[in-house]
Amino acid sequence: MYSGVKSIFNRGQKVKGTVILMHKNVLDINEITAAQSATGLIKGGFNVVGDITSSIIDTYTSSFGRSVALRLISATNVDGSGKGKVGKKTYLEGLVTSIPILGAGQSAFDVHFEWDSEMGIPGAFYIENFMLGEFFLVSLTLEDIPIHGTINFVCNSWIYNAKKYKTKRIFFTNKTYLPSETPAPLVYYRQEELKTLRGDGTGERKESDRIYDYDVYNDLGDPDKKESLARPVVGGSNNLPYPRRGRTGRKHAKKDDKSESRSDFVYIPRDESFGHLKSSDFLVYILKSASQNVIPQLRSALTLQFNQPEFNTFEDVRSLYHGGIELPTNALSKISPIPVFQELLRTDGESALKFPRPKVVEVNQSAWMTDGEFAREMIAGVNPHIIKRLQEFPPKSKLDTQLYGDNTSTITEEQLQLNMDGVTVEEAIQNNRLYILDHHDPIFPYLRKINSTDTKAYATRTFIFLQNDGTLKPLAIELSKPHPQEDSYGPVSNVYLPASEGVEASIWLLAKAYVVVNDSCFHQLVSHWLNTHAVVEPFIIATNRHLSVVHPIHKLLLPHYRDTMNINALARNVLVNAEGIIESTFLMGRYSLELSALLYKDWVFIEHGLPNDLLKRGVAVEDPTSPHGIRLLIEDYPYAADGLEIWDAIKSWVEEYVSFYYTSDAAVAQDSELQAFWREVVEVGHGDLKNATWWFKMQTCTELIEACTILIWIASAHHAAVNFGQYPYGGYILNRPTKSRRHMPEKGSAEYAELSKNFQKVYLRTITPKNDTLTDLTILEVLSRHASDEQYLGQRNEGEVWTSDSQPLEAFKRFGRKLAEIEVKLIERNNDESLRNRYGPVNMPYTLLYPSSEKGLTCRGIPNSISI
Structure with a gap:
């Protein structure tokens, strides 16, 4: 009673502040995914959502009262030990309702700090949470600091109960300092915070930890579950080098002390978790990632009740997007009527499984089959940075000849020149008109292994000609497989040439499919996973371990790290793990990560x-x-x-x-x-x-x-x-199959005769089967979507308070304006009919590098970070 009266009378001697925070989201994505993994989501017909929400609803109320304490730390005046003076403890006060800038789920609280003239200018503050549950601290703003004005603290961090921390939670102002320029009173605090983030490299990490450390990829297999799930450690050796991932400290597997045991909880530093809005907005799509639970139910229904595990015609594939696949009533009865699962299955009250129509077939359903589109996607598709100029002929291999024999291409000049409009190979090379999509060397060493399974594949080389009108034309495809006796004898290779009629046209379409299967595999494992997700994670870890939040380079890079460690942890659990989505539905199977490790040698x-x-x-x-x-x-x-x-x-x-x-x-x-x-x-x-x-x-x-x-x-x-082009291009499985199951039919064989009678059926029996297609489409759609709270290049959610330095702020504004100008320029390019590669035969504009986007499946937009 008296303290309240005293507080009112002393307000004139205090500094007023506003704290913005968010309660823990009831549908926190990490809680959901952990709960779904623990329960399998299939418990008496999926009715476990009530259990999930009840298990994660926080016990505290919206009245924080004396449950959250703050103390200011001086940036200008020191105590007896040389550290910045620490002010008296104060607590959150009343809820503020008149702030128009609050985001969804945010609350603002008044706070008043006792002001002592000997405190100087605040440069940091401590915060303590005495509640059982955590909350997300967005910011603290101090008003009217004498001789200074407003001071902003950008926090964006989860605050757990104070007993869970070995050191106090500290936050710094939005000022930026090189280490040598740090105000003397803040030097100790800056160094101690970095020590906290580095940890001591021991123990199993807990959810509330904020420690950044390294480990190898030794958590992809699960040898304790069954022997076939054992996988080699990736990283830490010359044979299988790899970037490091975030350390979790889980115990070793019982049957393999080099592997880490798997569990429902995968630690990442708490502030790397998905943000509040993203959790609720992306719930349905992240749940889709648990397709090892939902998709098998559909597979079972389709296979057992209809006995139709294959597509028989191209129209069957197209039905996924318009008519949908009819589902039996008893299959639907297994699925709870809650909205997330209705959205997952796109039933809208109907008993049909539908997917959105991929952009590649929105205008023309068959143009994907043309040679022009096949070649155009090498420079305007989802994997547009692999094609190379051919500078030697015939192309040679870098594979060890003692192990794999002579892998020099068997292509001849005569074969290429049949379709080069009178230009010779030598002239084309001299005039920069001959190109190659070369997927031979990465794939060939694995062919004997993968061809011993249900998968049947080739190592491929595709030769491309730059025509006078600026478009590309495929000239030939070379398919290679191991010698029947052993690899050292060298490959058995065949060259296929374009054809537009008869069975030869069907053979040519199959040859292109083998190329795209290689390209899909390389794209997913190397272009996408390795060369973005995996290689960036060590930079995130090192930044947080050694660059203080007040360091200018930390501030520069921070937006480009958002959500990456979290999506990578999710990938290790369901995408790139043993028998995960990639191993199950893509060409390389159990050798997937091993392939990317071998290619990392050349990164x-x-x-x-x-x-x-x-x-x-x-x-x-x-x-x-x-x-x-x-x-x-x-x-x-x-x-x-x-x-x-x-x-x-x-x-x-x-x-x-x-x-x-x-x-x-x-x-x-x-x-x-x-x-x-x-x-x-x-x-x-x-x-x-x-x-x-x-x-x-x-x-x-x-x-x-x-x-x-x-x-x-x-x-x-x-x-x-x-x-973000994965679903727009690959959602139509005919255009970008992920697996091949038959070898090329040979003349005189039953398969060849079948090809001449029903090429669609043979094509569909060769590429990704129906069950794997359902899984691929589900996951590719997830990966291709933007969240509603996405941060795009040239944007920062902190507005203008991420730094107090005006010149960098103005430079960043210029950056944003420049990107907007570029977007206008790119739209103009897409309207230029002379640039024929912008649309191609499918009449699909190249929009993937438009900087901006709305939420959803847009095939455009450049987020700041690898956030999905």
């Missing part, structure tokens, strides 16, 4: 900047007169042309930002936190490649700018280009 960070990538593949040459410093040899190359616009915008923004904080190369070399960060990225996070000579030394501003630009490009535009 070069600096070559993943777009200009260097284009130069390496020979599809561009240096040209100082060009706006981008390079000239495309395929002028109408949608991915490259649009990507260079985005790349230049990112680099200009990074240059302005870095130049503001680093005025000399010496400032980079002498930045202790930056040097520790980069050293650990190289020696630990990507430690299997630490001896590579191509790593930046990180001694100059130029190196720092280039490294940050590459990292931002990978996490934003490159990931967008290889991710």
